[in-house]
Amino acid sequence: MKYGFVLSCGLDEVVELAQEAEAAGWDGIFLPDDWMAAWIKLTAIAMHTKRVLLGTMLTPLPEQDPWYVAAQTAILDRLSNGRIILTAGLGVLDLDKFGMQDNKVRAQRLDEALDILDHWWSGEEMRNFRYEGRYYRLQEMRADVDWRSHQPLQKPRIPIWVVGGPKQTQLRRAARWDGAVVTNSDKTLGAETLRERKAAILALRTSDRPLEFITEGETPADDPERAAAVVRPFAEAGATWWLESRWEWEGVSRNEEMRQRVRSGPPALR
Known part of the structure; x- marks a missing residue:
């Protein structure tokens, strides 16, 4: 299993924390995508790290120009020596951006945008x-x-x-691409849900390329055994990535708490 960390902090801290994450053994750094500022921050991180993979969690692709996202991420992939991952989704569903209250419209725009990215990155003229x-x-x-x-x-x-949500359209979409995010951020989805989703997605997959299964949640910084106990059921259910994603840090101490969790490193499964 690989381990990523979702950093939710400002530009002044994000590069330093990313460097500490790389030193502590995390495999990836992911940032919330706040209107392309995430890619600027990731560029700064790429210039000061060597190994960690870099991506968003997640990019609201229906709200952005796909050709702009395609060009920006491709250039960053070159600058980072091939370390970029794009996590794409519908965006915040309770916000009415560009009149897109209809989730079906957002989903259709997402699929078209992914087609454009796929072709843009294909190497064709x-x-x-x-x-x-x-x-x-x-x-x-x-x-x-x-x-x-x-x-x-x-x-x-x-x-x-x-x-990789429960709807058939979400399952088909996940089966087509390279990774399925079966989120555990609201603490309601357990390892058995991930196991079931994985089986459903693999049944629809036609490519023989490996498919990542990603889940997220929180583990403690000061109790390695408990941290491993949280992650182990998801690893046994078939997750290939665990994203440490505590979205609400406490008040003025948030950066120090985040730093402490980063420094303690990813959970160790034995």
Whole structure:
């Protein structure tokens, strides 16, 4: 199992905490995506780390221009020597952004945007790229751009993680891409739910590429045995990633608490 840490702090602290996370043995650093500021922070982290994977948790892709996300992440993938993961979702469902109160509309926009990213990262000549969807339409692109410099380093593309929810459309989406996030952030989804979702998603998968299964939650900094006990059932159920994601830290001490958890390192399963 691999271990990531969701850092929810400002630019002044995030680079230093990311460096400490890398030194403590965490495998990935993930940031909440607050309107592309996350990618700027991740660029700063990439310039000051060497090993940890870098991504968002998660990018509300229906609310952003997919070609902009595709270009920004591809360039960052090159700068980071191929360490980028894109976790994409619908966004905060109770907010009415761009008149998208209908979750079905958001879902359709998400799927079209993922198609565009997939093609953009494919290495094909983008000047000849056209896309005709319901919500996104791209005509033949003409610009004096070196498209090779706008391609990610990872092949066949940057890994895409999506939410592996209970709906059939969510299961099919997760089966198509590279990672299924079966969230445990609200403490209501147990290891057995992850096991069931994994089986349902794998039954729909047609690719023979490995598929990551990601869950999240909290473990204590000062009790390694209890931390391992929290994570172990999810590992046994088939999770390949655990994301340490305490979203609410206490008042003015939040950064120090976060630092303490980072420094104590990921749970150790024996």
